Amino acid sequence: MLWLVIGGIGCGKSAFADELAIAVGREGIRLSCPSFPYGEAAEHPEGRSETGFFRTMSEADGTLPEKIDAINMESNFYRAERRVVVVDSLSGWLRASFARTEAQGTIDEAFRFEAAKWQQTIQAILAFEGRIVVVTEEPAIGLAPAALELEYAGRLAEANRVLLRASHAVYRVTAGMAVEMKGYRIQERNETK
Template sequence: MLWLVTGGIGCGKSAFAEELALTVGREGIRLACSSFPGISTVAFYEEKGAHSDFSWTHSQADETLAHKLNAINLESNFFRADRRVIVIDSLSGWLREIYHRTEAAIPDAEARIEADWQEVLSAIFAYQGKMIVVTEDITAGLSLSSRELTYAYRLAAANRLLLEASNTVYRMSAGMATEVKGYRLKRGNLTHENIYPDR
């Protein structure tokens, strides 16, 4: 089961993902990556007395993210997978880190980024248990370099795929979550994610 949490930078996505994890699982694995390279990841997940029955395991969402997801997926028995929730926070930050590590001057830089990106997306979609993915809405100004533009389009395309695959999607705005896809929203038919009937 997949939950998607999206929104702008600093809008409360990570804190909401934590609260969501507490409601859907009994233990969690947080695969963390800061929003921007070089900035320390803030420890949003702290041990709290009120949630003493929920345990967290923390790991960096680094270049081995796809391998970590595949290993967790393969090594999980059914009972453990039903209790546990994986939180990837954040996928957009992970993609920024890949761009940061892969210099534009390197031959086949775009091909390397795309290969790493597709490997991670494949691992997310192949995961059999409960997963919460935190990502950002893409916004663009008037002046974008070609490299920034490829980042924006690459993440936007992935967000659309994640939305299609997700059971529930939340959009954060100034600390408030809005459910934009889920069991509370009626669909027009099987091919249109509308709350209104097709005309």
């Protein structure tokens, strides 16, 4: 089951994703990226909380698709219903991927490698058989965007559309308040009419 949490930078997406994970599961695995712009990963306590929710942490680094696949394959069938994986955030992971690409120097080869890794990440999320909460941003670009910025916005927008269609519920967070955009109470419009 996939939940998508979307919104702007610094709007409270991570806090809402944590609350959602506690509401839908009994234990969680948090895969965290550094916050914008390339800062430290947010501090989230590991271990059992006062509500009984147990959380483990891992970095959402270049091996993110492999980590998601490993969690998916190694999950005990009976524990899978209790476990929630939080990917915070997909946009942060893509931003870090672009930073790695720039650091490698040969942009064309690095772009191809990172594009393949990006597709692996999206496929790993879509193939996940348990409960997964994905935090992402809405791509925004400036008035005179560079080629790299346009590529980032295009990849993120496409991934957001794919994940939105596949998700069980979508929440948009603005100033700490989450609004359900797709879920239990909102029906998707019929695309064939």
